[in-house]
Amino acid sequence: MSIYSGPVFAMAQEQFNLVADYIGIESEHRDRLLYPKRAISVSIPLHTDDGQTKVFQGYRVQHHLTLGPTKGGTRFSPQLDVGEVAALAIWMSWKCALAGLPYGGAKGGVACDPNSLSVRELEAVSRRYMQEMIPFVGPNTDVMAPDMGTNEQVMAWFMDTYSMYKGHAINEIVTGKPVAIGGTAGRREATGRGVAHLVKRALESIQLDSSRSTAIVQGFGNVGSISAYILAREMGVKIVGLSDHTAAYYDPAGLPIDVIERYVAEKRNLAGWSNESAIDPSELLTRECDILIPAATEQVITATNASRLSCRILAEGANGPTTPDADAIIEERGDIFVLPDILCNSGGVIVSYFEWVQDLQRLFWTEKEVNDRLKDILNVTLDRVIRRARKDGISHRVAAMAIGIEKVREGKKLRGLFP
Numbered sequence: 001m002s003i004y005s006g007p008v009f010a011m012a013q014e015q016f017n018l019v020a021d022y023i024g025i026e027s028e029h030r031d032r033l034l035y036p037k038r039a040i041s042v043s044i045p046l047h048t049d050d051g052q053t054k055v056f057q058g059y060r061v062q063h064h065l066t067l068g069p070t071k072g073g074t075r076f077s078p079q080l081d082v083g084e085v086a087a088l089a090i091w092m093s094w095k096c097a098l099a100g101l102p103y104g105g106a107k108g109g110v111a112c113d114p115n116s117l118s119v120r121e122l123e124a125v126s127r128r129y130m131q132e133m134i135p136f137v138g139p140n141t142d143v144m145a146p147d148m149g150t151n152e153q154v155m156a157w158f159m160d161t162y163s164m165y166k167g168h169a170i171n172e173i174v175t176g177k178p179v180a181i182g183g184t185a186g187r188r189e190a191t192g193r194g195v196a197h198l199v200k201r202a203l204e205s206i207q208l209d210s211s212r213s214t215a216i217v218q219g220f221g222n223v224g225s226i227s228a229y230i231l232a233r234e235m236g237v238k239i240v241g242l243s244d245h246t247a248a249y250y251d252p253a254g255l256p257i258d259v260i261e262r263y264v265a266e267k268r269n270l271a272g273w274s275n276e277s278a279i280d281p282s283e284l285l286t287r288e289c290d291i292l293i294p295a296a297t298e299q300v301i302t303a304t305n306a307s308r309l310s311c312r313i314l315a316e317g318a319n320g321p322t323t324p325d326a327d328a329i330i331e332e333r334g335d336i337f338v339l340p341d342i343l344c345n346s347g348g349v350i351v352s353y354f355e356w357v358q359d360l361q362r363l364f365w366t367e368k369e370v371n372d373r374l375k376d377i378l379n380v381t382l383d384r385v386i387r388r389a390r391k392d393g394i395s396h397r398v399a400a401m402a403i404g405i406e407k408v409r410e411g412k413k414l415r416g417l418f419p
């Protein structure tokens with residue numbers, strides 16, 4: 001019996017089976033490819049600022065070690081469970097393989113609300129999480145990075161905790177850390193920069209001019225905010241809709257992104273920014289725009305709203321924002337250019353790979369080198385996905401996943417893991 005359950009794991013499994021049917025993976029080999037190599041579950045006690053003791057659950061799921069170490073982010077979010085973490089780890093595997101990175105997928109996190117913790121409490125949770133994970137991670141075993149609810153500071157605490165245990169600085173144990181301690185130029189912006197670059201390519205493909213296009217972005221954290229800034233400032237896209245977990249806004253005349261940036265820097269979220277453009281958050285994704293970017297959480301585009309999407313491009317900054325039921329509706333409609341998550345948000349892990357390589361070599365690149373190499377990989381990968389989709393008459397998602405899964409399957413075959 002599997003320990004993995006819940007709607008997000010079921011979705012990863014359903015997506016995998018669809019692709020496995022298409023590329024003809026024998027039924028006896030499916031579990032070998034789908035189920036994670038290991039899952040670690042730990043308890044994280046915290047002495048809170050008000051004198052209580054709380055215990056949080058932490059997880060790390062390592063999907064496969066066939067092609068190299070595992071790689072993936074660390075999420076701090078209240079409802080996190082091992083099924084969700086496993087799904088995210090599995091998606092990391094297909095994402096890394098699709099981009100040609102020498103990694104398997106992993107994901108981890110702590111079931112806690114980082115917004116309700118003081119800085120001291122957040123540091124204590126972060127350090128204890130890494131301390132519990134020390135036996136299971138390493139620069140050649142599993143390399144963590146940020147994801148929802150974590151950031152460069154958390155990565156710095158992870159690195160410090162691991163390095164103190166080993167007795168010397170081991171920068172390459174995590175990526176997405178501050179540049180001053182071995183982070184790479186461009187990692188903070190990498191996921192959003194990748195999203196924006198692929199949107200640019202999609203706009204070209206459907207012959208829309210970026211300076212006459214509009215965008216809605218759900219989620220205003222690392223991925224959402226940077227995507228919105230680059231689209232607005234470097235491509236002239238009008239941002240007409242934005243949201244985070246506290247509020248949603250829509251204005252067809254355009255939202256003032258610079259004013260909003262300053263507001264969020266001060267208040268830390270979008271709550272209370274405007275009364276005039278405030279809307280019910282559940283309406284945001286179906287409002288009219290050219291480019292729709294879900295950049296928050298899973299399963300927000302479902303059978304309930306897929307037929308009402310009013311966009312030309314769906315750029316999945318988040319992992320798993322679209323359910324398989326919604327995929328079927330979108331495919332049937334045929335009027336939306338989909339940039340599937342494992343392609344669209346792969347800029348983050350691609351630049352994490354660059355960071356790991358630089359740390360291992362103790363040789364650092366300029367931001368231009370990082371961004372140029374990022375674009376090269378994204379261009380090649382997008383072209384490959386589009387070609388495969390056209391050739392076989394399949395969706396971009398199935399094409400992207402098929403390429404990733406085939407690479408993992410081939411690696412396992414060559415290493416003798418299949419008879």
Ligand SMILES: NC(=O)C1=CN([C@@H]2O[C@H](COP(=O)(O)OP(=O)(O)OC[C@H]3O[C@@H](n4cnc5c(N)ncnc54)[C@H](O)[C@@H]3O)[C@@H](O)[C@H]2O)C=CC1
Nearest residue numbers: 147148149191219220221222223244245296318319345348
């Ligand atoms: N940080 C990275 O480099 C990468 C992140 N991703 C994915 O992108 C997504 C966002 O991650 P980050 O930006 O790093 O997280 P973050 O923690 O920096 O920001 C998350 C944002 O989403 C908002 N949010 C949460 N629940 C929401 C809801 N129900 N409706 C609207 N907004 C909501 C939060 O208020 C916050 O603005 C996640 O799915 C993550 O797995 C994917 C690839 C790389």
Ligand SMILES: O=C(O)CCC(=O)C(=O)O
Nearest residue numbers: 072073145147348349352
């Ligand atoms: O940068 C990384 O290693 C992983 C980023 C991540 O968690 C993701 O792509 O979902």
